[in-house]
Amino acid sequence: MADRDYKAFIVEGEVREPQIIDNISKVFFAHGDFKIITLPAEENIYMLWKKLKADDFDTDIIEVLRESSDVIREQLTGFSRDDFSEVYLFFDYDIHQTNLGKEDDADAVAQMLKSFDNETENGKLYISYPMVESLRDYSTGECGNKEACYVAVEQMTEYKNASSVRSANPHFREYDYEIWKDIIDVFAMRVSCLFGSVDTLEYERYSEEARPYNIYVQEEKKRQKGRVFVLSAFPEFLVDYYGVKLWRTCVKHKKNRRKIQGC
Numbered sequence: 001m002a003d004r005d006y007k008a009f010i011v012e013g014e015v016r017e018p019q020i021i022d023n024i025s026k027v028f029f030a031h032g033d034f035k036i037i038t039l040p041a042e043e044n045i046y047m048l049w050k051k052l053k054a055d056d057f058d059t060d061i062i063e064v065l066r067e068s069s070d071v072i073r074e075q076l077t078g079f080s081r082d083d084f085s086e087v088y089l090f091f092d093y094d095i096h097q098t099n100l101g102k103e104d105d106a107d108a109v110a111q112m113l114k115s116f117d118n119e120t121e122n123g124k125l126y127i128s129y130p131m132v133e134s135l136r137d138y139s140t141g142e143c144g145n146k147e148a149c150y151v152a153v154e155q156m157t158e159y160k161n162a163s164s165v166r167s168a169n170p171h172f173r174e175y176d177y178e179i180w181k182d183i184i185d186v187f188a189m190r191v192s193c194l195f196g197s198v199d200t201l202e203y204e205r206y207s208e209e210a211r212p213y214n215i216y217v218q219e220e221k222k223r224q225k226g227r228v229f230v231l232s233a234f235p236e237f238l239v240d241y242y243g244v245k246l247w248r249t250c251v252k253h254k255k256n257r258r259k260i261q262g263c
Contacts, residue, residue, distance in 0.1 A: 027177055130156055142189075200255060
């Protein structure tokens with residue numbers, strides 16, 4: 001392939017996730033000297049990981065994807081893993097997964113987050129809780145209103161519709177930089193609440209404590225109580241990518257509403 005930098009964004013869905021990645025590309029990476037290639041995996045993260053694990057991760061993720069579908073094979077024509085400087089994975093948190101097999105039932109998500117923890121190697125995994133629609137499920141300037149911060153496990157199937165009804169900005173294609181700033185501000189308040197802080201975390205503490213694996217650990221504590229804490233993977237990715245500068249540009253609220261709402 002030509003001597004240009006490419007980044008692979010591997011997603012679960014074929015519609016909404018590519019729309020979000022396309023929007024992120026236009027808003028944040030329009031002037032970058034690289035090109036993003038979005039690859040819909042057409043299967044869930046568990047099965048993708050299982051294939052890699054079966055080969056002891058000796059086969060790189062790009063080659064596994066190449067063999068997964070004719071569409072991706074065509075997308076990857078002329079590409080090898082070396083053409084991609086970074087690989088990111090965006091998948092939903094599926095607590096009802098049942099197709100792993102008994103040997104992998106013991107917390108497969110934790111194992112995956114450890115396997116996919118470096119964008120320049122196997123790839124870096126980000127998980128949306130409970131699903132991609134959590135990106136639009138927010139109110140500007142508020143971390144939430146207690147009950148809307150959570151989704152009961154038994155109501156997961158209703159979440160897509162509920163998030164659309166609540167959202168002031170349900171159309172991902174229309175997000176501009178100002179909307180993303182609001183989303184990141186809310187993300188900062190929410191992730192602070194998830195980690196038990198009344199004050200919004202400073203970036204330094206966030207970067208040390210709120211890694212994808214640590215977020216998952218906190219989410220598991222909520223799941224054991226029958227609910228999932230609503231948190232999007234996409235502002236998490238942007239904050240991790242751009243670091244303290246983006247955090248300080250977007251995060252305006254120094255306190256979340258955890259104490260006020262009795263969360």
